[in-house]
Amino acid sequence: MRDDYKKITGRLYGVGIGPGDPKLLTLKAKDALEKADIIFAPKGTDEGISVARRIIEQVIEGKKTYSELTFPMTKDKAVLKKYWKKAGRRIAGELKKGKEAAFVTLGDPFIYSTYIYLLKILKQDFPNIDVETIPGISAFNAAASRAGFSLLEGKEKMAVLPVSETLEGIEEALKDFDTVVLMKVGTKLQKVIHLLKQKGLAQNAVLVSRAGHPNEKIIRNIASIKDKELGYLSVILVKSPRLQTRGVSPQGG
Numbered sequence: 129m130r131d132d133y134k135k136i137t138g139r140l141y142g143v144g145i146g147p148g149d150p151k152l153l154t155l156k157a158k159d160a161l162e163k164a165d166i167i168f169a170p171k172g173t174d175e176g177i178s179v180a181r182r183i184i185e186q187v188i189e190g191k192k193t194y195s196e197l198t199f200p201m202t203k204d205k206a207v208l209k210k211y212w213k214k215a216g217r218r219i220a221g222e223l224k225k226g227k228e229a230a231f232v233t234l235g236d237p238f239i240y241s242t243y244i245y246l247l248k249i250l251k252q253d254f255p256n257i258d259v260e261t262i263p264g265i266s267a268f269n270a271a272a273s274r275a276g277f278s279l280l281e282g283k284e285k286m287a288v289l290p291v292s293e294t295l296e297g298i299e300e301a302l303k304d305f306d307t308v309v310l311m312k313v314g315t316k317l318q319k320v321i322h323l324l325k326q327k328g329l330a331q332n333a334v335l336v337s338r339a340g341h342p343n344e345k346i347i348r349n350i351a352s353i354k355d356k357e358l359g360y361l362s363v364i365l366v367k368s369p370r371l372q373t374r375g376v377s378p379q380g381g
């Protein structure tokens with residue numbers, strides 16, 4: 129760490145902004161964003177303007193300075209690390225000037241978020257950094273509310289999994305948990321539908337695409353899905369067979 133970075137006096141807010149409906153920002157998140165001198169918003173290489181920035185611009189009052197940080201859509205940790213480090217230096221540069229900065233993240237900052245990696249690197253490279261993380265409503269909470277899908281009752285257990293190409297862990301989760309939440313569905317949508325059909329669980333699942341966005345879609349009959357694009361920004365909520373045996377309808381029935 130360079131000597132001048134030992135005197136970082138600013139503060140970073142890691143702000144969860146919820147899944148897309150600007151009204152789902154918490155008061156604390158809104159406060160931190162309105163206070164911040166600069167708001168860092170992540171975006172993918174193919175995104176024109178950051179999705180997170182578009183959401184907060186609808187509710188944050190006053191003129192703000194935004195800085196969009198690009199992160200490539202790759203799983204190559206070495207490549208990503210370079211981008212996280214670069215972003216970390218950019219943020220630390222502002223904090224060093226005594227500024228308050230915010231880094232926004234969709235949903236909750238500590239659920240499958242770039243913020244987690246960025247924070248680790250920031251703490252490693254600038255150990256005296258002052259950070260406050262502000263929780264957000266995760267996509268799966270919003271999806272459950274929109275679909276009227278009860279996530280957990282009584283002694284039920286829930287698993288949250290990212291969908292991988294090999295669908296690793298999903299079958300086991302369906303056996304061991306009452307509710308299974310599948311995130312990062314993306315291009316693996318048809319594979320997931322195939323598996324759920326095979327297990328006789330397609331009727332017990334609901335897909336919520338772009339929860340809280342203007343083009344939100346809620347699909348209960350997931351076996352009928354043909355549109356490949358629906359996997360993008362989607363979660364699938366599934367109730368396991370254990371519930372079926374109790375004769376309870378998971379979808380608000």
Ligand SMILES: C[S@@+](CC[C@H](N)C(=O)[O-])C[C@H]1O[C@@H](n2cnc3c(N)ncnc32)[C@H](O)[C@@H]1O
Pocket residue numbers: 147148233234235236237238239240241242265266267268271310311312313314336337338339340341360361362363
């Ligand atoms: C990188 S993870 C970020 C999760 C986020 N931190 C959260 O707490 O919701 C991205 C995944 O979150 C889910 N997601 C994010 N926003 C969503 C939305 N508005 N509707 C449905 N799923 C969403 C999708 O599964 C997507 O692939």
